[in-house]
Amino acid sequence: MRGTARTVAVAAMSAVALLAAGCGSGDSGGDDTSAAGGKTGGEITVRGCNPENPLVPSNTTETCGGNVIDAIFSKLVHYDAETAKPTNDLAESIDTTDNQNFTVKLKQGRKFHDGTEIKAKNFVDAWNYAAYGPNGQSSGYFMEPIEGFGDTQCTGEGDDPCAGAGKAKADKLTGLKVVDDYTFTIKTSEKVSNLPVRLGYSAFSPLPDVFFTDPKAFGDKPVGSGPYKLDAWNKEQSIVLSKFADYSGDFGGKVDKITFKIYQQSDAAYNDVIANNLDITDEIPTSALIDEKYKQDLPDRNAEKETGVIQTVTFAPTKVDPNYADPKIRHAISMAIDRDTIVKQIFNGTRQPATGWVSPVVDGYKADQCGEWCKYDPAKAKALLQEAGGFKGDKITLSYNADAAHKDWTEATCNSIKQALGVDCVATGVVDFATFRTQIGERKMKGMFRTGWQMDYPSIENFLAPIFKTGASSNDGDYSNPEFDKLLGEAAAEQDAAAANSKYQQAEALLATDMPAIPMWYGKTTMGWSDKVTGVKITAFGTIDFTSVAVK
Template identity: 75%
Template sequence: MRGTTRTVAMLAGITSVALLAAACGGGNSSDDPSSSAAGKTGGAVTVRGCNPQNPLVPGNTNETCGGNVLDAISAKLVHYNPETAAPENDIADKIETTDNQNFTVTLKKGYMFQDGTEVKAKNFVDAWNWVAAGENAALGSYFFDPIEGYADTQCTGDGDDPCAGAGKAKTNKLTGLAVKDDYTFTIKTTAKVSNLPVRLGYTAFAPVPDSFFADPKAFGEKPIGAGPFKFDSWTKNTEIKLSKFADYKGKFGGKLDNITFKIYQDDDAAYNDVIANQLDVIDTIPSSALIDDKYKTDLPDRNLSKAVGVIQAINFPPAKTDPNYSDVKVRQAISMAIDRPTIVKQIFNGTREPATGWVSPVVDGYKADACGESCVFDAAKAKAKLDEAGGFKGGKMTISYNADASHKAWVEATCNSIKTALGVDCVATPVVDFATFRAQITDRKMKGMFRAGWQMDYPSIENFLAPIYGTGAGSNDSDYSSAQFDQLLKEGAAAKDGAAANEKYQEAEKVLASDMASIPMWYSTAQFGWSNKVTGVKVTAFGTIDFSSLALK
């Protein structure tokens, strides 16, 4: 989420109380020069932004470019602690259950939307019904799958319009949601979901005001939330401006008056602007500045590095789009042909950790080496595995990436490793920007392999599995489907405690390994840099800027 669901634009779990490992670098401790204690109230800052894929509708945003903006202007039932990711009640006063299947949510009174209306129970129920309804084709729909009646809200037809004719959904309302009064609603799930309250801080669960339903498209161009900042303007390909929401009622606000997301087409340009104090915060350091820790010299006392819940992978195209990668042996061969340790050392100066599975090591339940030998570089075994598959029948391999972030060097290095090991041509293929890149993927027009960053949406091992690989999931960009995997997800969600749930999720991850559903590349740390004008720069557990601590000196 950022990600990707938060598909992440750049490179960059946890039980509710688990801590992320801290990495070295300036400005991440409470007593260092970047502490917001010395920061003043008010003022404006600029931060690196990128082109959102879609209009800014909470339930239809599953990537970081739009998600970072929505997180600043939205308030949800739950807020995640920026350092530990522990869920803390925000709009929710209480979320109660006796059986992990029937939940009663009680809201705090007085929370206001930025259009002057009060946040009430119906604003959650109506928003969630809209996102779940198949007719709206919202990317966040899958997050409502656990709620009773979800299957009946889904369209069942094939082709370009699955909602046409007999494929139309039976209803556009979830039977598991009910408004009890202005400040109370209930949730009933089809089976026990022990971590449901933890999920409710994700963007897809944000409420929307009544005005949203009059024109969702117009809302997406000028969104309205109930968070600490309000949306002011969006100049496409240039900037998104926010300002402090005077009537914000929560406890997660900040000192700033204005935030501008400056949209860059090139990470090096953004980085140079930070060095020159023309940009206040950058949330990704280009690979050229990671070599020999150059960024620490360029930005002395103005940088930090922190382990975060982000993983980088390479996805395969859906079989209907490009069948050349459908053979599991071909996929395994490609993975074994990638020299992850050398790429991490040479391109990222050791700031990444080669992945051995699909789940980030910062989440509770992580198990090392889930991928097995398929994620271990071995050129001879890779070539033998490809020979077993009868070779690669697609001519040349391609790996596509968005060209507005620092991906070129590592994608080219990955292609070179594949080419050398397998004897098959591999071409790194740039796409102009993140919005275009994501549109090609979600429209199922992207042939060949493509990069896939994932930022956790909420602090759970399940979030690294279900939204990306569950059948029909909103971020399942490869259209992977396994009945065994889906069943293990259900069993994990219904488990009596965290340990039992983790065992089921670990079994599900083994299914991904046997199918080689994607190619895990590395686990990320976030490198940030900032200008000499700001203080209180902190990275959340999700790898995002903590706007509650950011301030001008």
């Protein structure tokens, strides 16, 4: 799902100086939680950022909005904070005998924040809305495995693909049926071995009846189903949540109120944590990572955990910028990036250089899928660029959202590319994440741009299909390879997990040939908190576990 908005602020030293100076030590290690305990009640503040879209689960594909969605919406499945293992939440059971026909039974008595009961129709209606092309939901792609998805899509071209003959044939998925108030069935077009695992992702959240009366108004003040409800969204300033009194699930939180304070720079949030003016920041600025300064600033108030997150650099679609169309040019740029030095000197070892496109924390990960293309070799990189006829543009560009701490590493990356290839490379900041993602989504972003991925569910498939499958919702580079798509389909049909993983690994290997995006590093999330809170835990997704955090 989520193109991450992981914000790390600008360090005091320039990226060029850091890349040359040799500052920093190794991996900081560390625990992934603070001490347990704390009282029930009270309120906390956490670092937030501007959501790209209104807060509708099926239209939220980034962490700024996703962190809020996850707190206010329950799903059929809940992922364990420590291991990401799925367990039933709203679902009483999810059964299948053939991996194609699934029966979902709901727990009775669970409520939306408006007091109405969560029923089978709330899932079926929500998923149909997400799938229907004219609704333009960015996570509608996740409904693709369900029978009838193709007929809900617009087939025209141009500015309005839903006009005239391109109009969708149906507004409902034939694979969804309401059996009774607490039972519905799912039929997929083909066998999907990991469908139950996927159903904890936010796009599969139920929606109350009130949503369908005014979806636009709902996005500004959503009525959720989770342990917290939204009280206020003060645009550009804060998002305020409070505990839902009638929540009867197993994953409620201890604190009564959570306020996401929206920051433009993460060093400002970090300084507020040090001063106890902010309770939790889920990002440590690069300036504080150098020599593990954050451990001195926040002794016993920090944690680090390997998470299902990857940072990549994506090439603009060829129609948008043909200068990067040749895979040899893409390979040359990748080989010109000194990942090891950047991770050591910019992030102080709190990242792991990537050797492929799948996070090591998920089952199915295979090391070194990128091969030589992800190994720093300036001589080979320059030779390969010359073999491709050289770079045709004026300069290589790498864009990033300026409200996050990507300035240092993008500048260091460009410096490495420039030194290796002899081509000017410029890191270019875009004002904020929402603007940045809008430019990418509207295919106005040229050159290269940073992309991050936080897993939606713990599966190798989640690092491949939503990002690189033809037409996928997060396929920012418009990558398309029929063989890649075919292997994904074959993997999804496999009954045996090992056989499925093998197919997914074969698909990932094709990315090395085409290089639609450059793997940079795998994520480790580092957090810090004030002396007012305890029980801070980092989930396997790199987010704050709101079930455990408490006021001292």
